[in-house]
Amino acid sequence: FILFAFYFSAAYVLGAPDNGETAGFFIGAVLLASFFSSAGVFFSVISSTFFYSYAYSVLFLILISFLEIFSPLLPSAFRFLSYAGFLNRFEYLASGFIRLEDAAYFFIFTSLFIFLAVENLKIRRGATCKKSFIKQITAFIFACLLTAGVSHIKIKADITENKSYSLSSQTKKSVSQLKENFVIEFYKSPNLPPQLESQAFYAEIILKEFAQLNEKVKLEIIYVDSQKNRDRAILNSVSPVKFEIISEDRTEQTQGFLGLSLKYLDKKKSVPFLSDASFLEYELISSLISLTQPKKNLIFLKNTGISPDFINPYAIEKLKDIYEIKTLSAKEIFQETKESVMVIMGPDKPLPEKELAITQSFISSGGKALIAPDVRKPDEYMNRTYDNYCGLERFFEVNGAKIENFLIMDKDCDYVRINSPSGVSEVSYPLYPAIRNINRTHPAFKNINRFFLPLSSPISLSQKEGVTLSPLAFSSPASWIRTSNKYHSISPFSQELIKNDDDKRGPFAVAVLLNGFLTPDPYLLSKYPSFFREHKKETAVLLISGSKFLYYPSSGAFENLSLFLNCLEYLSGYHQLSNLRAKSDRIRPLIYVADSDRLKIKYAIFFIPLLFCAALFIYVYKKRKIAYFKVRDYFK
Structure with missing residues (x-):
C-alpha cells in the first residue's frame, strides 16, 4: 500500500x-x-x-x-x-x-x-x-x-470526475422537454469481435437509460441477423464494417453492424458506425439539437486565409449538424442577424478599411466572434517571419487586449520531422509551444488538457471600462520571446531558437475572452459612421493569438480540434455539447519537466521503492533477531 x-x-x-x-x-x-x-x-x-x-x-x-x-x-x-x-x-x-x-x-x-x-x-x-x-x-x-x-x-x-459512464443532468433536462416521439434504432450484429462487443454493451446501457428519461423516446434494439434487418440498416444509412473472425482453423473476414438511426417527426439522422461508445451521449444530444432546433448561422469572412474547406472533415460534419455554414463578404455580413457567430482565422493580408468597419460593427452591435489573427507570418521556406497586420489588432488594443509583434518560444513544445541524408528525424521546435496552463472550468476550454499553438504571439492586457478581459490560456513559465530581434530565423536548427539571458520570460497569455460593450476603432467610427448606427450591445469575442492550431497536423490535432468546436459551441450557447465532449476525453498529458528534473524523477522512482524495501527488510530482520535473543535468554 x-x-x-x-x-x-x-x-x-x-x-x-x-x-x-x-x-x-x-x-x-x-x-x-x-x-x-x-x-x-x-x-x-x-x-x-x-x-x-x-x-x-x-x-x-x-x-x-x-x-x-x-x-x-x-x-x-x-x-x-x-x-x-x-x-x-x-x-x-x-x-x-x-x-x-x-x-x-x-x-x-x-x-x-x-x-x-x-x-x-x-x-x-x-x-x-x-x-x-x-x-x-x-x-x-x-x-x-x-x-x-x-x-x-x-x-x-x-465515480469519474466527468461522469463518463452516466448521463449528465443537462441531458436529462433536454430529453425531459421532448414533446414529440424521438425514435432511436440501435443496429448491432451478433458475434461481434470482443472490442466491439464491449462497445455495444456499454452503448446499450446508455441507450436504455436515455430511453427511460421520457416516454417520448422510443428505443428499438435491432439484431442484424437476417437479410431483412440488414436491408433495413442500410436503408437507414447504418453502414456495415469489415472485421476479422478467428476460428479454430482459419481467419475469415466478415461484416458487422454497430450504428444508430435517429428520427424526429419527418427528420432523420444516422450514426453509421459507433466506434467509441464514450461519444454516444454527445452524438445523441448533438443529433437531438440538429433535429429539433433551427440551425444557427456560422459565418466565415471571405478571403481571410481560412475557409471551411481547410477544416478537418470530421469537424465540418459536426458543425453542419447544428450550424448553417456560410462564407460571406463583409457587405453580406452587414446584413446578417446578430444571432450569428463570425469566424476570422489568420488573414494573410490587411483587410480593407470598409471590411474592418463592418466586422467591428457586427461585433459592437451584439454579434459574437472567434478571431485568431497571425501578427507574424513565415515565408514560404519557413526561414524567417515578417509583419502580418490584418487591421483587427487596433480594435483589440482599443478594448484592452494588445497582440505583441513577437513569437512565443517554449521548451515545452512539439516535435517536427526533418528530412536529412541519414533519414527522417524528430527535433523539438520551440515555436510550436504546448499550452497546458488552461482555465478548464470555462466552457470554451472545458477539460482541454493541452493544445498546441504554433507561431503564436503574447497578448498583453489592460483593463478598459465596460469590457471584462478573462485570460483563458497561458504559455508555460519556461517560455520566452526574443524582443531584441523579431526577425530572427525560425529554422529548427537555428541557434536563434535557444533562450538568451536578455529574453523576456513567460508565462504569456495566448487566449483571452473579451466580454461586455466593445468599442470600435475610433478612426473607423469617425470615417464610416453609417455602419455604427446601432447602439452598442453586450457581446463576447474569443481572441486566440494564432490560427495555425486549427489545421495542426501533429499529435495534438484532436485536442486542437476539440478546442475549436468548444469555442464555437460556447459562443453559440451550446455549452452542453462541450461538456459532453469533455466526458469522453480520458487523455491527461503530464506536465512539462525540465531535462535535469526528469533525470532526478526517473532515478527517484527507481531507487526510492528499492530503498524502502531494503529498509523494511532490515527493520523486520532486526526486530526478529531481538525477539529471538529474548526467547533464547528466557529459556536459558
Missing part, C-alpha cells in the same frame, strides 16, 4: 489524474489481489508442495482468462463460461465505473476460495471427507447462482 501510494503521489506531482479513476483502480486492485490471494491459499491447502500450489494457481488464472479472451471461438452453448473471467470486470472497476455485479463477483469468489480452503484443512485434520465434499460442491453451485443472479441487478456508480 505504501508503494502504491508512492507511485500515485508521483502521478499527481507530474500531472492531474482523474480522482475517480484512481479510486476505482485502487478498489479494483484490492479486490483482484484478494481474489488471487484466496485462490492461492486454496491451491496451497490442496497441494503437497509449494511448486504444485504455484503451478495450479497460475494455470487456474490463465484458464479463466483464456475463457474470457477466446469466448468468441467457443461453441454457442459454452459461451456463458466467459462470465467466469475477471479481466473485463477489473477493467470496469479500474476505469471508475463501479458495478455491483463486478464487486460481487470478486467478493463471492474470494469468500468461496477461503471457504474451500478451510474445508480442506478440516479434512486434513480428520473431518468426514464425504460430508465436506458435499459442502464444497454446494458452496460452489451457490456461488455461481448468486453471481448470475447479482448480474441482473443493474446497480452502478460512476
Whole structure:
C-alpha cells in the first residue's frame, strides 16, 4: 500500500489524474489481489508442495482468462463460461465505473476460495471427507447462482470526475422537454469481435437509460441477423464494417453492424458506425439539437486565409449538424442577424478599411466572434517571419487586449520531422509551444488538457471600462520571446531558437475572452459612421493569438480540434455539447519537466521503492533477531 501510494503521489506531482479513476483502480486492485490471494491459499491447502500450489494457481488464472479472451471461438452453448473471467470486470472497476455485479463477483469468489480452503484443512485434520465434499460442491453451485443472479441487478456508480459512464443532468433536462416521439434504432450484429462487443454493451446501457428519461423516446434494439434487418440498416444509412473472425482453423473476414438511426417527426439522422461508445451521449444530444432546433448561422469572412474547406472533415460534419455554414463578404455580413457567430482565422493580408468597419460593427452591435489573427507570418521556406497586420489588432488594443509583434518560444513544445541524408528525424521546435496552463472550468476550454499553438504571439492586457478581459490560456513559465530581434530565423536548427539571458520570460497569455460593450476603432467610427448606427450591445469575442492550431497536423490535432468546436459551441450557447465532449476525453498529458528534473524523477522512482524495501527488510530482520535473543535468554 505504501508503494502504491508512492507511485500515485508521483502521478499527481507530474500531472492531474482523474480522482475517480484512481479510486476505482485502487478498489479494483484490492479486490483482484484478494481474489488471487484466496485462490492461492486454496491451491496451497490442496497441494503437497509449494511448486504444485504455484503451478495450479497460475494455470487456474490463465484458464479463466483464456475463457474470457477466446469466448468468441467457443461453441454457442459454452459461451456463458466467459462470465467466469475477471479481466473485463477489473477493467470496469479500474476505469471508475463501479458495478455491483463486478464487486460481487470478486467478493463471492474470494469468500468461496477461503471457504474451500478451510474445508480442506478440516479434512486434513480428520473431518468426514464425504460430508465436506458435499459442502464444497454446494458452496460452489451457490456461488455461481448468486453471481448470475447479482448480474441482473443493474446497480452502478460512476465515480469519474466527468461522469463518463452516466448521463449528465443537462441531458436529462433536454430529453425531459421532448414533446414529440424521438425514435432511436440501435443496429448491432451478433458475434461481434470482443472490442466491439464491449462497445455495444456499454452503448446499450446508455441507450436504455436515455430511453427511460421520457416516454417520448422510443428505443428499438435491432439484431442484424437476417437479410431483412440488414436491408433495413442500410436503408437507414447504418453502414456495415469489415472485421476479422478467428476460428479454430482459419481467419475469415466478415461484416458487422454497430450504428444508430435517429428520427424526429419527418427528420432523420444516422450514426453509421459507433466506434467509441464514450461519444454516444454527445452524438445523441448533438443529433437531438440538429433535429429539433433551427440551425444557427456560422459565418466565415471571405478571403481571410481560412475557409471551411481547410477544416478537418470530421469537424465540418459536426458543425453542419447544428450550424448553417456560410462564407460571406463583409457587405453580406452587414446584413446578417446578430444571432450569428463570425469566424476570422489568420488573414494573410490587411483587410480593407470598409471590411474592418463592418466586422467591428457586427461585433459592437451584439454579434459574437472567434478571431485568431497571425501578427507574424513565415515565408514560404519557413526561414524567417515578417509583419502580418490584418487591421483587427487596433480594435483589440482599443478594448484592452494588445497582440505583441513577437513569437512565443517554449521548451515545452512539439516535435517536427526533418528530412536529412541519414533519414527522417524528430527535433523539438520551440515555436510550436504546448499550452497546458488552461482555465478548464470555462466552457470554451472545458477539460482541454493541452493544445498546441504554433507561431503564436503574447497578448498583453489592460483593463478598459465596460469590457471584462478573462485570460483563458497561458504559455508555460519556461517560455520566452526574443524582443531584441523579431526577425530572427525560425529554422529548427537555428541557434536563434535557444533562450538568451536578455529574453523576456513567460508565462504569456495566448487566449483571452473579451466580454461586455466593445468599442470600435475610433478612426473607423469617425470615417464610416453609417455602419455604427446601432447602439452598442453586450457581446463576447474569443481572441486566440494564432490560427495555425486549427489545421495542426501533429499529435495534438484532436485536442486542437476539440478546442475549436468548444469555442464555437460556447459562443453559440451550446455549452452542453462541450461538456459532453469533455466526458469522453480520458487523455491527461503530464506536465512539462525540465531535462535535469526528469533525470532526478526517473532515478527517484527507481531507487526510492528499492530503498524502502531494503529498509523494511532490515527493520523486520532486526526486530526478529531481538525477539529471538529474548526467547533464547528466557529459556536459558
